[in-house]
Amino acid sequence: MNWFGVYHQDYVQRNGSICDAPCVSKGRMMLCAYGSASEDGLIAMTFGRLCDRRALAAALDCPADAEPAWLALRAYRKWGTDYPRHMEGTVVTCVMDAAGDSMVLSRDRMGEQPVFYARRGDKLAFADHPDTLLKNAAAEPVMDLDGLRELFGLGPARTPGRTFIRDIAMLEPGCALILEGERLRVDRYFEMTSRPHEDDERTTIDTVRGLLEQAVDDVAGLNPAVMLSGGLDSTALTALLARRRDGVMSFSVDYQDNDRDFRANAFRPEMDAPYVQLAARACHTQHRTVVLDSQSLASALGRAVSLRGFPGMADIDTSLLLFSRDIARYARNVVSGECGDEVFCGYPWFRGEAALGDVFPWSGSMELRESLLKPELRERLKLTEYVKDLYAQRVRQAEPDHPCDPKERRMKIMQKLCFDYFMTNLQERAVRMCEGAGVRVLTPLCDPRLAEYVYNVPWEMKFMGGQEKGLFREAVKDLLPEKLLRRTKSPYPKTCSPQYAQIIRQTALRLTMDAEAPIFTLLDRERVAEIARGDMDPAATPWFGQLMAGAQLLGYLWQVNRWMRERNIAVEV
Numbered sequence: 183m184n185w186f187g188v189y190h191q192d193y194v195q196r197n198g199s200i201c202d203a204p205c206v207s208k209g210r211m212m213l214c215a216y217g218s219a220s221e222d223g224l225i226a227m228t229f230g231r232l233c234d235r236r237a238l239a240a241a242l243d244c245p246a247d248a249e250p251a252w253l254a255l256r257a258y259r260k261w262g263t264d265y266p267r268h269m270e271g272t273v274v275t276c277v278m279d280a281a282g283d284s285m286v287l288s289r290d291r292m293g294e295q296p297v298f299y300a301r302r303g304d305k306l307a308f309a310d311h312p313d314t315l316l317k318n319a320a321a322e323p324v325m326d327l328d329g330l331r332e333l334f335g336l337g338p339a340r341t342p343g344r345t346f347i348r349d350i351a352m353l354e355p356g357c358a359l360i361l362e363g364e365r366l367r368v369d370r371y372f373e374m375t376s377r378p379h380e381d382d383e384r385t386t387i388d389t390v391r392g393l394l395e396q397a398v399d400d401v402a403g404l405n406p407a408v409m410l411s412g413g414l415d416s417t418a419l420t421a422l423l424a425r426r427r428d429g430v431m432s433f434s435v436d437y438q439d440n441d442r443d444f445r446a447n448a449f450r451p452e453m454d455a456p457y458v459q460l461a462a463r464a465c466h467t468q469h470r471t472v473v474l475d476s477q478s479l480a481s482a483l484g485r486a487v488s489l490r491g492f493p494g495m496a497d498i499d500t501s502l503l504l505f506s507r508d509i510a511r512y513a514r515n516v517v518s519g520e521c522g523d524e525v526f527c528g529y530p531w532f533r534g535e536a537a538l539g540d541v542f543p544w545s546g547s548m549e550l551r552e553s554l555l556k557p558e559l560r561e562r563l564k565l566t567e568y569v570k571d572l573y574a575q576r577v578r579q580a581e582p583d584h585p586c587d588p589k590e591r592r593m594k595i596m597q598k599l600c601f602d603y604f605m606t607n608l609q610e611r612a613v614r615m616c617e618g619a620g621v622r623v624l625t626p627l628c629d630p631r632l633a634e635y636v637y638n639v640p641w642e643m644k645f646m647g648g649q650e651k652g653l654f655r656e657a658v659k660d661l662l663p664e665k666l667l668r669r670t671k672s673p674y675p676k677t678c679s680p681q682y683a684q685i686i687r688q689t690a691l692r693l694t695m696d697a698e699a700p701i702f703t704l705l706d707r708e709r710v711a712e713i714a715r716g717d718m719d720p721a722a723t724p725w726f727g728q729l730m731a732g733a734q735l736l737g738y739l740w741q742v743n744r745w746m747r748e749r750n751i752a753v754e755v
Contacts, residue, residue, distance in 0.1 A: 187227070187276055187287070188214045188309045188318070206425060211278040211285070219251035225278040226255035230295050231312070233271035233400050240266070265372045265630060266358045270630075271400075276308070285361040291372040292521075292632040293355030293606050294613060296574035300349050301539065308362060312350050312491040316749060321349035323749045327563065330753070334551055335565040336725060338494050339544070339607045341572065348754070357604070372630065374601060376582040376594055379638045385596065386643055393635060397626035398422040406624055407431040409505075410467070412457025413672055414651060414662075415519030417465070417625065419626060421661035423517060424465045431512055432467035435459040435505040435675060438475045443678040450672050450728075464663050472508040474501055476682035480689065480737075486743050487748070489618035490610065496737025497686075498676055498729050499611055505618035516621050520612050521628035524605040525636050526651040527644050528671045529599060530728070538577060538592055540570050544604055546724040546731070554705050554739075562755060576602070582603040593641045601633075604727065673728045683718060683733045690714040692735040693743060701743035703753065710739060 205214045206225050215227040228250040232238070239248050242256045250273065257265035258277040266288035266715045269275055274295045276287045287308055291295045299308035300321035307320035315321045324335070329346045340346070353359055356372030381389060398419065408420045410432040424430045436455060437443070444453050455471075458519040462469035482500035487493060489503070509516050523529050531543035541548060548566045555563065580598035582591055605628070616623035636644070639653060646652030655667055693699055702710075713723065718732035723739075725735040745751070 187212070187278075187307065188314050194400070200696070204550075211280055213276065213278060215276075215446060217249065217251050219249065219255050221252075221255060221385070223256050223280040225276075225280075226251045226258070227276045228254050228269075228273055230273035230290060231271045231400075232269065232273045234269075238268060238270075251680045257522060263358070263360050263369070264371070278705060283363050286358055287353065288358040288371070289353045289355055289360075291356045292609075292626065292628045292633065294609055294611060294625060296613065297353040298345070298350055299353060299359060301348065301366065304364075306366070308353075308359075312345060312347065313488075313749070315350055316347075321347060323751045324348045324754055326754050327749055330559075330566045330755070331563050331565060333475070333493070333742065334555065334563070334602075335548075335569045336542070336545065336572075337742075338492070338730075339542075342602050342606065346377045347751075351571075374477065374598060374634055374637050376584060377638055378584055379643075380641055383643060383646075384478040386639055387653065387656050389635060390632070390639075390653060392502050393629065393632040394418070394422065394626070394657060397629035397632055401515070401517060401624040401626055404515040404624065405513075406515035406517045407509055407520070408467070408517045409509075410434050410458055410461055410469070411672075411675065412454045412459075412520070412666065412669070413519065414654065414658075414667070414669060415522030415627060416517075416667050417457075417461040417662055418654070418658040419517050419519055420465045420467060421658070424467065425661075428466075430465065430467045432462055432465070432469045433505070433509050433516070434469070434471050435501060436471055436473050437501075437675070437677045437679060438473055440678065443680065445678050450675070452670075452672060454672065457666060460663065461666055464666065470512075471507075472505050474504050474677070476677065476679045476685055478504055479677060479682055480685045483737055483741055484744050485618070486615065487745050489614040493738055493741035493745050495607075495611055495730055496725070496741060497682065498674065498734065499615055501676065502611065502674075503615040503619055506616045506621050506623075510620040514621060515624055517618065517624045517626065518612060518616075519627060520608060520623070520625045521605055521633075522601045522651070522654070523671070524597070525627055526654040527593065527641075528651045529600065529604075531600075532593060532596060538595060539541040541566075541573050542599065542603060543568070543576045543596075544727040546571060546726050550723060550725070550735075556704060556706050556707055559704055559725075559755070590641055593644075594637075597637060666697050676729050676734070686733040686736050686740075687714050687718070689740055693740055699743050700741065700751065705739070710736075 206218050206220045213225045218227045232250045236246050239246050254275045263286050272290045272294040278285045298312050300315045303666050309315050324349045358369050360367050384675045389579045410416050411422050479497045479500050486499040552565050580595040612623045644653050646656050691714045694707050724731045
């Protein structure tokens with residue numbers, strides 16, 4: 183088999199050839215990547231942060247300052263295809279072995295770094311961006327029925343391992359793709375495992391605090407700035423970082439005329455601004471607020487599609503992209519509180535006594551999703567049936583490995599589903615938008631040591647004190663003023679601007695008048711126009727999670743059309 187890998191080639195940033203990155207080849211194998219190494223028939227590559235570099239070097243009898251790619255190469259020599267277990271951190275690795283006619287490609291434990299691959303005939307190619315595989319004809323730009331079901335039934339989320347494109351798969355977090363001759367398999371080297379929690383309350387709080395400190399220590403040496411929203415997650419990380427060095431730079435995002443346009447709701451009861459200022463003063467940061475305007479948010483929708491390689495979260499993506507561009511003027515790395523709600527169970531669907539339900543709680547209205555499709559396609563796709571069947575299957579797979587009461591079982595299953603579906607989408611958003619702006623995002627709250635420990639903490643401890651994320655609050659209570667410590671969860675701030683809604687409304691209506699728009703081979707043109715002409719009440723048009731509704735739904739459909747048109751996506755039904 184011929185193997186070809188392009189990793190971090192930066193295709194979305196420029197229009198150079200596929201070999202812009204340094205290229206190494208051995209026989210039928212070729213690897214184009216920064217940070218590669220070659221020795222005695224082996225080619226190795228790493229990308230990302232290797233957290234245990236000194237310890238790994240000592241275990242491999244290598245110099246302490248050995249480059250990560252050389253460590254991966256030596257780790258393969260010592261441990262064979264099992265070597266990814268020894269590579270800790272947000273690191274992707276590949277080792278190609280010409281003599282052994284084999285290859286190992288691994289993704290980091292929590293899925294912070296993307297890895298896509300495609301197999302056609304006797305060729306296998308992989309890359310960090312799906313467009314790279316399309317550009318090199320490693321995959322055809324084709325969506326089949328399942329791709330359409332994912333796009334309109336789950337999108338912008340995707341089932342682990344899948345993409346919307348038939349020929350392109352995504353390597354799941356904590357997995358290694360192993361190729362030996364013509365045989366290909368995917369091994370899981372890390373998984374969130376359910377087990378009884380034996381620590382008492384005090385020990386649990388202290389352990390969580392220690393793991394938080396360790397996660398922040400791992401990134402503090404990179405001299406990062408911080409995204410500061412005034413919420414619990416970002417403020418706690420800022421406070422921990424401020425204890426390690428002076429002059430931490432913090433950044434918050436706001437929107438033009440937001441003090442006039444903001445409308446409180448159950449998900450976002452308050453504006454961030456007062457809490458941001460309180461947090462910046464408490465942590466003694468050098469703070470800047472980035473104010474975004476509606477036209478810029480809308481104009482960046484196409485760029486966000488290029489960065490992801492797929493339709494995403496509309497202005498939830500573009501706001502982060504524009505926010506990150508401003509941060510990049512001052513810092514190369516930035517800490518984000520992303521993943522705190524998955525790890526510590528902060529989302530609304532973790533609360534209450536409700537049963538698991540029959541669809542993912544962030545899927546939005548399945549009736550709305552069905553109504554967009556052309557009648558004949560609606561009958562073929564059966565979106566609701568697909569999502570329900572998939573959900574039931576994933577619930578079975580997420581069952582705890584040990585006996586527990588019904589509520590504990592529900593919470594563990596919901597948390598596992600949240601890791602697999604919801605968190606991976608938000609991680610992709612964070613990595614792609616920040617990277618596209620020229621800044622690297624760091625997410626200490628999804629450190630695998632922390633996530634695995636908290637996953638097994640009983641719900642009563644997670645909800646300590648009767649408040650969501652009570653365990654987290656208790657672990658950091660000495661760091662924050664009481665008002666910040668007890669602030670009710672508020673999601674990433676999206677624009678409430680009626681001007682933005684009007685821009686998107688007009689954009690969607692223009693799209694419905696485009697006779698060549700590829701999306702209307704699939705969707706009911708009049709139904710989309712009806713939504714665009716309506717009041718776009720978020721309560722009536724929930725699409726995904728807490729943030730995508732109304733204008734974000736129309737923005738997503740515009741992105742789907744842009745994605746299909748730019749990549750000349752064909753549909754096979």
